[in-house]
Amino acid sequence: MTQQPPKSTFSACPHDCPSTCALDVHFDADGKVKRVNGAKDNAYTAGVVCAKVARYAERLYHPDRLLKPMRRTGPKGEGRFEEISWDSALDLIGEKFLEAERAFGAQSVWPYHYAGTMGLVQRDSIHRLRHTKGYSRQFDTFCTNMAWTGYVAGTGKLAGPDPREMAVSDQIVIWGTNAVATQVNVMTHAISARKTRGARIIVVDVYRTETMKQADIGLIVKPGTDAALACGIMHVLFRDGFADRDYLERYTDCPAELEAHLETRTPEWAAKITGLDARQIEEAATLIGSVKKTYFRLGYGFTRSRNGVVGMHAASSIAAVTGAWQYEGGGAFHNNGAIYQLNKEMIEATSLKDTTVRALDQSLVGRILTGDEAALLGGPQVKAMLIQNTNPVSVAPEQELVKKGFAREDLFTVVHEQFMTETAAMADIVLPATMFLEHDDIYKGGGHQYIILGPKAVEPPVGPKENMFVINEIAKRVDGASHHGYDMGARDQIDWMLRESGYGTLADLEMSKWIDLQPDFETAHYLTGFGHSDGRFHFRPNWGASPSPNRPDSGAVFGAWQSMPELPDQWDSIELADGQHPFRLVTAPARSFLNSTFNETRSSRAKEGRPEVWLRPDDAARFGIEDGARVTMGNRRGAVTLHARLVETVARGTVISEGVWPNDAFDDGRGINTLTGADPVAPYGGAAFHDTAVWVRAS
């Protein structure tokens, strides 16, 4: 009798999303993946996943998946490749990396990666190669810098109230995240609170998103004005007796100074800056003040501005003024990064990390590859790159420079990918990568508190290999890359990390599927003290020396950090509109894409339609733009061509373009990041993807 293949198994979503859903993966009779559901028995996922991952079979069995290693034959970027064997590809990579090292030093090799998979083994093994060889390091700046730095400025720690407490909250303020699109489980718990206890949902965004459509109250602000809104709200809280003075005295650094400072930050003042009506601010403040169990769910979106750190800090400060932190279902949550404390020595060769080796800013990749001396941090030109889990030619800012850099004939580029992305198309060597169900890995949630196992569930097609295979094989070919981590398979890596971190063994985790690392109530709500050494929430952060996880170990501080406001305040460091650039562009996420991932699947493309810019009819009329018209949008960095959609639901002067579309979905092949800037945001870097002044013209 033949053994029946299993009908289902468990896994975790590997994509770059705060939800890190626990998954049930269902197979058909042939053992092929059929459908992916959210695990019902995981208290955060609670049976819900987004539509794009539910349809994962479409991506897994996509006809365009990369299956063979390839070598470039035509000129750079033309897209002509020939198949080669894994061995010849790896040998060539070894030779080229050694050649670069001999001629220009080890730092001329730049392993470049991001979070296309969030698996700790497959994502982070690239550091093992980096650290054992002394290759250039990477300063991560695509995503978290402003959000984490701003949050930690107040709390002293990147953690907060149990995200599941949203379900027992009386009021949820979803601030600067389009959770329906970007982290669906936030909605699961918020809607559950509404159903079971009549909780109110307040959403703050720059347009009427799908999330705002589900809200009781929607506040549409001008981009980069969240700190003004927060100050206006806090003014009312102090003025109308909603401030919890006992709490402030016990748990915060300078409540009296904050109160005095806010005296002039009236709702009228905030209204002028945010574009809201003063009455809307009064109403929101009264609701926030009168409902003790208010849970602030603070997202990334509103921090992707040159003043984003200040915005995040100001928003998180509200919960300290009301004392909401004390209550179950209250406080301000952003991310749980600090709770895990994993020992990643075998994955990353952490002990060999040399902080004197330069850490190149990943968002400055365009400037770096085009030889900008400041961006190169005084070191050699980058001559060779290995790229995993990221698609910089599409997602990185200053796209014109990025394209120019990757077109350099003297740059040797290896891209390990699942699809022929824009970045892969610029490579010298393209290597096919497995997908998450085809390899072993382990994941930790940013938006929750679980470690989840994602074991290999199906055999990959012949050809694709997992990330750590590529790392280990390159290491064999580049002299002197030695570390015990190279001798371990993914399962050994997981087992070692769990044991050394005090979280049991792989065998235990295979039984339990996940580990719930939620700290106790007192700790999570900072009732035993905030993360700073004085135990207090800081209204007055030390911006030059803040305990941010993003703070560069070189000691570098960026932007106009010395003029950052001392207390929560509006900070006009954003790319302001002017006569030549009358609009402020926000490049918000598309629901059916995840950054540039899923923009290759037919169903996602069909749902999203085409690249568009949304603007108000009155704004459009000033420039003679009609609904559906082909328009050009530009600034000093370049211009893109797309179609206009007229919507009433954005603030005057704001334009929205959803999604990182493939560059070739635009008429002239220039993607949306042609317009965005890479200048590092104060104080600890980051790219201001939603902070761009532009003009829009009918074309």
Ligand SMILES: Nc1nc2c(c(=O)[nH]1)N[C@H]1C(S)=C(S)[C@@H](COP(=O)(O)OP(=O)(O)OC[C@H]3O[C@@H](n4cnc5c(=O)[nH]c(N)nc54)[C@H](O)[C@@H]3O)O[C@H]1N2
């Ligand atoms: N469907 C989908 N899901 C995703 C992603 C995706 O691209 N698509 N990306 C993934 C990644 S990498 C991340 S980091 C997370 C990010 O997820 P989020 O935390 O949701 O952050 P963003 O996607 O940058 O933007 C969220 C919202 O912020 C709004 N916003 C922009 N500027 C401002 C502002 O100045 N003030 C206010 N109040 N709001 C503003 C935008 O309009 C948008 O609706 O999502 C992940 N999930």
Ligand SMILES: Nc1nc2c(c(=O)[nH]1)N[C@H]1C(S)=C(S)[C@@H](COP(=O)(O)OP(=O)(O)OC[C@H]3O[C@@H](n4cnc5c(=O)[nH]c(N)nc54)[C@H](O)[C@@H]3O)O[C@H]1N2
């Ligand atoms: N305009 C604009 N630009 C943005 C943003 C925005 O809001 N607006 N958001 C920014 C943010 S927050 C982020 S995080 C970045 C993210 O941008 P990227 O890091 O590029 O993220 P993704 O597009 O999700 O993933 C990149 C690639 O990883 C590949 N991949 C997935 N799994 C694996 C694997 O196991 N192995 C290998 N080798 N490859 C794999 C996928 O096929 C995909 O092509 O984009 C940023 N860019």
Ligand code: SF4
């Ligand atoms: S919501 Fe996020 S974590 Fe969950 S399945 Fe979708 S992309 Fe993955």
Ligand SMILES: [Mo]
């Ligand atoms: Mo991100």
